[in-house]
Structures are given as C-alpha cells and as structure tokens.
Amino acid sequence: MQISHLTRRFGDVVAAADVSFEVPAGQMVGFVGGNGAGKTTTMRMIMGVLAPTSGEVLWDGAPTTREVRARFGYMPEERGLYPKQPVLGQLVYLGQLHGMTASAARQRATELLGRFGLGDRLDAKVETLSLGNQQRAQIIASVLGDPVALVLDEPFSGLDPAAVDQMSELLREHTARGVPVLFSSHQLELVDRLCDSIVVLHHGRVVASGSSEQLRATAPLRYRLTTTGDTGWVRGAPGITVVDLDGPSVLVEPADEDAAQRLLADAAARGPVREFSLIRPSLSEIYREVAA
Numbered sequence: 001m002q003i004s005h006l007t008r009r010f011g012d013v014v015a016a017a018d019v020s021f022e023v024p025a026g027q028m029v030g031f032v033g034g035n036g037a038g039k040t041t042t043m044r045m046i047m048g049v050l051a052p053t054s055g056e057v058l059w060d061g062a063p064t065t066r067e068v069r070a071r072f073g074y075m076p077e078e079r080g081l082y083p084k085q086p087v088l089g090q091l092v093y094l095g096q097l098h099g100m101t102a103s104a105a106r107q108r109a110t111e112l113l114g115r116f117g118l119g120d121r122l123d124a125k126v127e128t129l130s131l132g133n134q135q136r137a138q139i140i141a142s143v144l145g146d147p148v149a150l151v152l153d154e155p156f157s158g159l160d161p162a163a164v165d166q167m168s169e170l171l172r173e174h175t176a177r178g179v180p181v182l183f184s185s186h187q188l189e190l191v192d193r194l195c196d197s198i199v200v201l202h203h204g205r206v207v208a209s210g211s212s213e214q215l216r217a218t219a220p221l222r223y224r225l226t227t228t229g230d231t232g233w234v235r236g237a238p239g240i241t242v243v244d245l246d247g248p249s250v251l252v253e254p255a256d257e258d259a260a261q262r263l264l265a266d267a268a269a270r271g272p273v274r275e276f277s278l279i280r281p282s283l284s285e286i287y288r289e290v291a292a
C-alpha cells in the first residue's frame, strides 16, 4: 500500500501535509506522532472515510477504489461496535458486510472471541465489557473477513500486557500471510518492538521514517564514560561535546569514532575505566529529537 502525497486541510488547518510512505506487503508499520499530528486524518483518508484535499492511496500500483477499500480491515478512532448490542451478533453482521456467510462469520468470530478470553461473553452487550475487552472485540471486528490490509487507529490503547501480546500475535499472523498492517500508537516501546518500520508525523508532515535501526542511525553517536575520579577534564577533550557530566560519569557526543577512541585512551591513561559504552537512543528520544 502506497500513501502518496496525501494532504487534507480543514479551513486554515493543514491536518496532513504531503504525507507519503509505504506499507509494504507483510510488514507492520507504526504510525507515531503527538496529539493532533494528523494520524487519524491520514488513516481516514486511506479508508476513504475522509476525502483528501489532494494526493492518493495506491494499491497494487493503482488508485484505491471503494471495492478495494472494502477489503481493508479498519479500526476507527471512534470505534465501530455499538455499545448496546451483543458482541457476537455484531461481529457476525460485520463479517457478513465483508462478504462472509453468516455461519462462517459466526464460526470465526466465536473462535477469535474464545481465543482472546471472551468465550463466555458472546451474548454480552459491548458496553458491559471492560474497556480492554471492548478493545479486543474491536480488533477482532477489524480482522473478520480476511482483510487484504489492516489500518488500525490506536489498537493497543487500554490493553494490558497479556492482551498486547495476544493482539500482536494476531497481527503477526496477518503480516505472515503478506497483509500490510498500519497502526497508530503513542506506546513507542511497543512500536519499536513490533514494527518493521516507523513513520513519524509532526504537524501533519512526515518528519522521519524507516526501520528503528535506520532512525537510530540518524541520531548522534553518544558514549557514556565512567571512571573512578572526576571527569571534568573531558570538557577540554578534542572532538568531544559533553552532554551531561556528573562526577566520575560523563555522557558525551564525540565528533566521530576516532574522537571516541581517543577519549577512551586518555581516560585509561588517567586511571581505571569502569565503563565505556555506546548509548543507543530509545525511540522516544529519537521522536523528541525529530519533533523538536
């Protein structure tokens, strides 16, 4: 699935500005960005719920049609299930909307509800389920009918760690079959762990994208040096910028690898070195950097 130059304005607000990225077959792509960054707007355009001001979404190289989008599984921000209706009945209905027979939809929905701990709540009204269980049912709704792509708006919000694992497993079963999966989330560690690639949106624009390794490679090289004495001398070391200094421990940004190794040699010449380690930035740090 190719998102190509999607732009959406609401009056003076540009909610999405020239957003382009790919969700390759069989890959999980994490869509991150602060509140109001434009994730929901972009996903709505992908699903055809909202018309783009300009740009398009391509499927197999051609602009998506209503028929193609009908085969996408979607979990909207506003959620789709009716609070006052029984869970299983609604899932069967949704499955039928996706072209399943009533009995196939009932069988698949029952199986998934059972698998996710809701086997004894089939006839419960959605509103009587806990929020996390409602969320499980919403995710199940989006995967009924063997979708060819999945577009999920914050599917993991409100899920406990066990449910996160179960739901990630369910999504992985889809990517394993070649289904492209796009989901938004504010849980950056989870995105880092699950996704093949990440798209960072800020004020409607894509400000970074790539695998977490690629995003990390754009962050400055940082090392932590810990000695037994004071590291104040590091401030004068050539090619070294001190980020944080606290007595025997200092966090530095060397200009290059040579400067880092020179620093280590200088430190060793002064006395014992307790620690000299490359610091890998977390996705949260990278996010803060690119969104700054």
Ligand SMILES: Nc1ncnc2c1ncn2[C@@H]1O[C@H](COP(=O)(O)OP(=O)(O)OP(=O)(O)O)[C@@H](O)[C@H]1O
Pocket: 010, 013, 014, 015, 033, 034, 035, 036, 037, 038, 039, 040, 041, 042
């Ligand atoms: N129907 C609308 N009318 C006017 N402005 C809108 C509409 N929908 C979204 N916006 C604006 O577009 C911008 C992007 O909103 P959007 O909901 O896409 O962000 P988001 O990244 O999903 O945020 P969050 O993480 O808070 O869900 C915001 O400034 C929002 O106020």
